Amino acid sequence: MSDDRGTLPGITVTVLPERVGSPVDHCVTSFDHVRLPRTALIQGEHGQLRPDGSLTSSVDSARKRFLHAIGRVTVGKLCMSASTLGGCRAALAIAVRYAHTRTISGPVAGRRVPLAAHRSHHARLLERVATAYAMTFLHREVTDHWITHTPTDRPAAERLVALAKGWITWQAREIVTESRERCGARALFPVNGLAEYPANADGAITAEGDNLAIWCKAAADMIFGHTLAPEPLPATGRESLTDPAFLRRGITAAERHWHAGARSDLRSGEADDALGRWNNASASALNLAEAYIIGQAAEAFATAITRTTAAGTRAALTDLYVLFLLDQVDSRSGLLLAEGALTRDHVRALPRTRHLLITRLAPHLPALTDAFSVPQEHLSSLPMLTAP
Template identity: 35%
Template sequence: MPSVNTSPRPPLPGAGQIPYEAAAELRLLLSDGRCVDDERFADLFADELFTPVDGMSPAENAERSYRGLRHVGSRMEPARELVSTGADRFFSLHEWAAVVDPTMVSMMTIHYNLCIGTIAALGGGRPEIDALLGELERMDSIGVFLATELGYGNNVAAMRTKAVYDREADEFVITTPGPEARKFMPNTGLSGVAKLGVVLARLEVEGRDEGVFPFVVRIRDGDGTCPGVRVQPLGDKPGLALDNAITTFDGVRVPRAHLLDGGEDVVAGGGAGSASTRRLRFARAMQRVQTGKVCLTSGVVAAARAGVYIAVRYGNRRRVASSGRSVPVMAHRTHHDALLAAMAEMYAMTFLVNAAKRLHSSGRDAGSGEAKHELAITKAVASWAAQDAIATCRERCGAQGMFSRNRIATYVALAQGTVTAEGDNQVVLLDAAHEMLLGLAYTPPADAAPDMAAPDSLRTPEQLARLFRHRERRLYDDARSLLADTRRSGADAFTTWNTTSPRAAEFGRAHGVRRAVEEFAEAVARAEHEESRELLGSVLLRFALAEVSRDASWYLCEGVLSPDQVRGLPDLVAELDLRLLPHSEELVGAFGVSNDLLGAPIASDDYFAAYDDAG
């Protein structure tokens, strides 16, 4: 682990109750050693483009977010370098962007990751393609990605958009054959913004269906939509001003050089090859979706951390009358219980997402096997948790949390969008869990039942980790048994998987929770300062006990926990809360955001004065 640099000492929000070195170590552990870029990104996003402005229309907000995207592009390294060699910085960029402009982070991952990343990987090095990449890098055009079709949802392999090769003209003619094949919700709707897109279409050569290929297609120029392209805006998406639209092609001509991923051989008459070759080619075309899962999950967890930071600071300053005296609302158990639970969950999800980033950056194939499962389950578990945490923060801030200038309300839509984007959570979780149940690139944990009868077993991270491994293994065995029984009954494939899916989903989530606990425990073990190690250990217990409480009935029925232990869980949690409450601002300060960047009145030291300043 990188050593803590204590000189000079930058301000740490909320620090003061524990030594500076311990507070700095909390930040270093949460950032996975990447907080060296904090100052750079804080400066990048301090521009007034990222200050909330009331009264703007969705189109005006979208245009403003595109200006923000261009501002980021002008200050960062070349796009191809950023998406190919700077994975850590790329993920950090999404985290900071999500905190200040949830709309822009969606534009960013589409432009940089899905569009530039796909074109560079599948066509870079060819003069015609490099010229298009230069256009995107300069942001003369904004990149978009058109895969999903209206009638097929996540089943992009079944898409029907056609690209027919015209041998005489040496061009492709892209056509939408029916209303169900229209490209659904790419951000192509805003006039005045040139758009260059990666379009996935079914290649047809002399009547032969050669499978799905990516093409580079000009969607809009500065004057409007290009010939043959029809864009139907989808209207408002409350909270996110992305210019989503339905896009249709009617005989759009595309140069042969704009076909990506080795399609030249197919056009020359070699054919698309075997079914496995086609599957691999399609997987390559969709490969950046795996990176997108990490980008968006990193972003929404960062937004949830910012929401917790705001809510905790406000809770410690908002005073209420109680039994004849004035106390911070955070002093009430019903208030701090919810916020400390959200804080502990975001600590855990941060360590889980950090592991996904390392896995993605390791060079292993993120499109198959273990990496694919881990990225999918991390995306589902972490973004659901972030959505819950953001909703909790919004509620605990009362009416104040409903206003965009206090930021939290803007994170609600980001969370809802992330749960759906880059694969709907339920779908990606089930897909990964089903493959794991079939034994594909997964080995279940050994079933060593914990000795929960031992004294203080629920206060011991090692025993709790064994408890979560036991739960994952038991759910795995149960789902496998149900799968086998259903098959033996003669049920067809749909009935078999439909019967197993609820247990598969429970198993998949259990795997994600177990991984989060293990990653959290490793972070605690890396802490060198006693104060930071003890605080982290308490936050880990807070998260773990909340998860045990969530599934207490299962543990009780399994005979792993006794009725007395289950009844005692609320008291254990309350004991941890009393230990963490005095350090709540130090703990959220370690998230690395500050109100200098956020500008949320309720997160200010004096929110009365902050409202005067905002006015």
């Protein structure tokens, strides 16, 4: 595109304006009547140009050829997920350390207490830590699945990566925002390590496929290309809200509800109006996608616990797992009550159960974020964690 005198005729490179967050030297390259030789085109089995200009392809439609050509961005989705996951883990490590070093006036005159002493402060961080652990285990499982997938299950593997990327990056943005807020005004200064994290998460949400767009495709594929989850047993009221298996069944019930709804919504549209049918089913389908990937995160969390041998660590991780599931069930409690997956007594007991879990987990909060292995050199370089 260029030589030692600059860009070649017909080629224009325009530098994009500065954006917030970590700098990226993106630009727009445009072409005006620039002819390329056939040998300059990237080709493969999905599409090859013969010397006479005719196209041969092993893929039978233009749309499938396009999707095949951009399939390489799947690895990029895993990378975007990993980058924001690392960012939110670092943000939580910073926020938790700040919560234990920053002191404020206590209820007794003349005594100061750390921010972490307040339930209103540490509860929010604990809930985000539980989500970050679920994100971590999910990303590891999805990465392993992608590395070991076969050509036969490639479409399902690509869909799983897309769903994980959307959920992880959306959750990361929420986590880094919460972490910044818990550190107050000091965290608005970039020198303290948190100010740019939300903008970086925004970049990952859009990069390698905008989250909503890739979720729409994955959700549309799932309507009839994914097995309907089994119908869970109705709740009797005797189940414990700290039983992970019971809470996991609630996520399955939500997935089944939205899956059946998406199929019904799609069928109820006009047969000759493909866009109208999708618009009719899109809300249910996207809820299906969310419930499914949360279920996969829960499965990954449960698997990680089985690999933990130290009794104390296993107990803390189990409580953290239950807290993650409890938050997911609580946010869907109305639906789950209507579906019979929860009873009225369960719904009433949700706040108290969360309170007891957070009480047990609060002393472990520093250890849980220390396990993120954020370099001590980085934490020690942040003024708000070292200056009085």
